[in-house]
Amino acid sequence: MIVRLALSIMLLASPALARQEPVPIAARDGQAFKHKHSGFSFPPTLIGLSRTQGLEVVAPQLDLFFHYRADDESEEISVYVYRMTSGSVPLWFDVSRSVVEARKETGSKAAWGPPAAFTPPGQANGSALQLGWTITGSRLRSTTLTLIPMGEWLVKIRHSSMAHEVASLQRRTAEAVAALGWPKRIAAAPDAAAIVACTDTLVLSGEAKPVKQSGAGTLVEALLAQMAGNPTDRKKAANPMKEAPLTWCADRMADSPVGLYRPQGTRDRYLLSLSDSGIAIRAEPSAASALLADTQQPAWSVTLLTAAKAYNFARRDRLPLPGQIDAILKENPLSSVSTWGDRQISLDSGAMK
Known part of the structure; x- marks a missing residue:
């Protein structure tokens, strides 16, 4: 199972933050769940995978996610939407990449090339980044990370498979990105490239x-x-x-x-x-x-x-x-x-x- 990085241990002792426990999202079976601030929606199924219970990490819908899983649990997609108040797409992609590569319990990962920019749905330039890894020492065979800007929001997609090799999984990730419910209007974002x-x-x-x-x-x-x-x-x-x-x-x-x-x-x-x-x-x-x-x-x-x-x-x-x-x-x-x-x-x- 793919899980999100918990807050850094230094945050746990901070009096500035009262930890909010994630709250289950009431999404109706068979219907898309719409993010009320951006218009982005999570469909009930995604490239053949079924949506599972979603969680709101920060209210009101400032940080939330849903998982999609195959019936035999051989494939999983996690879709996160959260607010970006600092930094940039290359910066937060690098942070997420570090998290993926540091999680030894999901196997050893070999990046399949450098992060690649691409043009996401509703945008006119390569504002998004994606990277895939081959995995060894785990039941998983491959995983991908995708980060897409959506105005003041970031859409992060983690996609892992026990069956697909990394090139095949990246093609399936592209299909999943296209099948998500994107708003009709998305603010223009700068071109993205791997951070130096x-x-x-x-x-x-x-x-x-x-x-x-x-x-x-x-x-x-x-x-x-x-x-x-x-x-x-x-x-x-x-x-x-x-x-x-x-x-x-x-x-x-x-x-x-x-x-x-x-x-x-x-x-x-x-x-x-x-x-x-x-x-x-x-x-x-x-x-x-x-x-x-x-x-x-x-x-x-x-x-x-x-x-x-x-x-x-x-x-x-x-x-x-x-x-x-x-x-x-x-x-x-x-x-x-x-x-x-x-x-x-x-x-x-x-x-x-």
């Missing part, structure tokens, strides 16, 4: 310590995090005439407990992936401190990004070491902001003094 490794190193200078906080800085930090975590707000704030899509690289050299990524050409910020469903930590120079000049020295913000909220922790005097993030997550955040639904901002009363 960063060619330089992060600028790190020891353990980061909290700087003196101010009420104004905390509020501005919250407002900026709310905008950064909402794709619609990001588009409104950007100037499309001069801003190109952000390109990320994978930092393979940093001493990090989980996947670390940076915008290409930067050495003073990073994004730490905490799960393969879009949850991440963003550490970067604090725009609030720069705007307000409320500290004498530069400061760095640390923000936990989830499907519905962003949590801001105390600003630091330098870029935190990736190994410090576990300890920072155990602190109480100074603010939390909604990036979905009602735009609520909650501030720690102590931070406003």
Whole structure:
């Protein structure tokens, strides 16, 4: 059985996140289940495989999935839809690829070439990525991973088989992609390509310590995090005439407990992936401190990004070491902001003094 990566162990101890147990989805037999935010639908059968019980991981339908299985359990397709509040398709494909390859209980995997871009249904360019593996040491013979952008949503498809070799399975995956219920209109997305490794190193200078906080800085930090975590707000704030899509690289050299990524050409910020469903930590120079000049020295913000909220922790005097993030997550955040639904901002009363 294919199972999704659980949240990183560092998240389990974070007071910012109350673990929500997945809730079964009430989908009617023989009818498609429609994702209410995007219009995407999960059909009752998919290339001959029957839909099983679906689960809502984050309400309201911000992260959900269904499995499809053959009657003899020789083949399974898992289809996930979740919100993308940071990063890019190449970045989150790389995270999911790492998860697939790390799961030794499903056998040893040999990638069948590099990730390939393709044009998904309803789109006009190669915005999606796919990769297949040959599996040994398991009842499974092959598996594929597909990641497709759909506006502010990602559609991830895991497809595994006991019978098909990898080339045959990839053809069946293509049939499954075409048979899913895609919305009539899908926002254009950038061309996708496998993420490249960063060619330089992060600028790190020891353990980061909290700087003196101010009420104004905390509020501005919250407002900026709310905008950064909402794709619609990001588009409104950007100037499309001069801003190109952000390109990320994978930092393979940093001493990090989980996947670390940076915008290409930067050495003073990073994004730490905490799960393969879009949850991440963003550490970067604090725009609030720069705007307000409320500290004498530069400061760095640390923000936990989830499907519905962003949590801001105390600003630091330098870029935190990736190994410090576990300890920072155990602190109480100074603010939390909604990036979905009602735009609520909650501030720690102590931070406003």
